[in-house]
Each structure stands twice: as C-alpha cells, then as structure tokens.
C-alpha cells in the first residue's frame with residue numbers, strides 16, 4: 588500500500604468513527620440516520636466501519652441529517668465552541684471579518700496585529716509631507732519605505748488612471764486591499780508607508796489599514812496644504828479651472844482652496860482616528876521630522 592493509500596484508509600476509519608460518535612450523541616439509530624439522510628443502512632454500516640470510498644454528496648447528506656456541517660465530520664475532535672464562533676463569523680461581511688480578526692488578534696495576543704507598531708502608515712491630505720517625512724523616517728530607522736499608490740499600480744500592473752478607467756473605484760479598492768495585505772506580510776519587521784489622501788473614506792480599507800499599521804495623521808493648515816500642492820504643480824484632487832493655455836485661471840485658486848477646505852472638513856473626523864497626530868503647520872520639515880519621531884513607537888531592538 589502506498590503512503591497516500593495508507594493516509595486515505597486512516598481518514599476513512601476516522602471518519603467512520605466520527606459518524607458513529609455523532610449518531611450516538613444525537614441518539615439516532617442507524618436506521619433513523621438512513622431514513623433522514625436518504626442513504627442506505629448498508630452504506631452507513633460500511634462508512635462507520637471505515638470501508639469503501641465516501642463521496643462528498645453522501646457525506647453532505649449524512650452531515651445534514653446529523654444537523655452538523657460537513658467540516659465537523661472531517662475535523663479531528665469536534666469543538667462545539669469553535670463551531671459556534673465559525674457560525675457567528677460566517678454572518679459577517681468582509682469588512683466586519685477584518686475587524687473581528689483584528690479584535691480577536693489584539694485581545695488574545697495573536698494574529699497580524701503583531702508587529703503593527705513597527706509598521707508605520709502616514710495618512711493625510713496632499714502636501715502634508717507624507718513622502719518627504721516618510722522617506723526620512725525610514726532612512727533613519729533603516730526600514731523600507733513604500734508608497735502605497737505605487738504598490739497598488741504594481742499589483743494591478745498599470746497606472747492609477749488606467750486602474751480607475753478599467754476597473755472603477757471598486758476595482759481600485761480591491762487592488763489597494765491586496766497591496767496592503769502584501770506590504771504588511773512582506774514587512775512584518777517594520778516599514779514606513781505613505782497612503783493616498785482618500786484612503787480613510789472607505790471604511791473597510793481604513794479598518795484593514797489600522798489593523799496592520801500604526802497610523803499617523805500628518806496635518807497642516809488648508810493654506811499650507813494648498814501652497815505645498817501648488818508648488819508641486821499638480822492640483823489633484825482639488826477642483827481648478829484651467830484656461831486655454833493650460834494655466835490655472837484667475838480666481839481659480841480661491842475655488843480650489845474652498846474645495847480643499849471641504850474635503851479636509853469631510854475627512855477630519857476620519858483622519859483623527861489615527862493612532863497619533865503630527866501637526867506640521869508653521870513648522871519646518873526638519874522640525875516635523877523630529878515631531879514624527881516622537882509620535883511613533885520606539886524601534887524594537889533586533890534580537
């Protein structure tokens with residue numbers, strides 16, 4: 588007998604024992620189980636004796652008649668409490684599952700929230716200084732520095748504009764989710780990551796971000812955000828009217844600033860859910876780097 592044949596034989600014997608045990612627990616005769624499952628008594632006797640192959644269909648029929656899941660028939664020792672928790676988790680949507688995973692992980696000291704304090708994510712509106720300060724913090728700590736938007740593009744194999752064009756917001760969020768999970772996994776020992784300004788607006792994504800990363804909100808005054816963005820020459824996502832020459836039209840700057848204020852106001856409560864806040868207003872980049880160092884958990888010393 589080959590090793591895999593031997594393994595299958597053991598599985599069938601164990602399965603038979605489990606069917607018998609569950610039947611006894613339920614107080615069902617073999618005849619009753621046959622009637623309820625539509626399987627023959629003879630077949631059930633073979634199953635319980637660990638003989639013959641069992642199809643998924645008949646396993647499902649037996650499990651259903653015993654009022655348990657097929658998994659419980661296959662699991663080593665049925666753990667009623669585990670099955671109860673699985674039943675509860677099965678009723679949650681994906682975002683709630685991420686939350687439950689995080690809660691269970693942090694409550695019992697398990698899971699992916701481990702090492703979270705060494706994975707730093709910078710959040711905030713454009714011009715906050717995420718790239719400038721993030722790269723410097725990473726260099727100081729000898730950690731990798733990644734920009735989530737670039738990682739999303741890598742995940743999708745195309746540019747941000749194309750992702751939105753081809754896959755829409757929902758597709759973009761899917762790639763973002765994958766990128767977040769990959770970065771957290773690839774940098775279990777620590778990383779500094781920047782994020783796009785709108786990441787906080789999608790609850791499931793923000794929950795996922797917070798479950799794996801220590802989030803710092805970099806903020807500035809609306810005027811400073813605006814002047815830093817203007818200096819970089821790219822006004823997204825703030826509304827600006829451009830003239831035929833492509834230049835920002837007269838008076839459009841006020842319009843863009845109003846837009847920025849609206850966006851900031853609508854996100855402020857969300858950004859404030861971060862683990863720490865660093866206000867870069869009226870500070871030099873050098874001063875803000877020091878503020879950021881103080882705001883994040885101390886680096887862990889390697890063993």
Ligand SMILES: Nc1ncnc2c1ncn2[C@@H]1O[C@H](COP(=O)(O)OP(=O)(O)OP(=O)(O)O)[C@@H](O)[C@H]1O
Nearest residue numbers: 712713714715716717718719815867870871872875
């Ligand atoms: N206190 C400060 N902290 C950080 N950056 C500052 C500060 N004061 C001025 N700056 C300047 O503001 C700009 C911030 O731009 P940066 O690209 O780092 O922002 P960002 O948050 O990454 O924006 P985006 O969302 O567009 O990627 C830089 O040119 C930086 O030199």
Ligand SMILES: O=C(O)C1=C[C@@H](O)[C@@H](O)[C@H](O)C1
Nearest residue numbers: 712713782783784785823824
């Ligand atoms: O704050 C925002 O809504 C955005 C910020 C940029 O980083 C880009 O991600 C995009 O232009 C949207």
Ligand SMILES: [Mg+2]
Nearest residue numbers: 717718719781
């Ligand atoms: Mg940036």
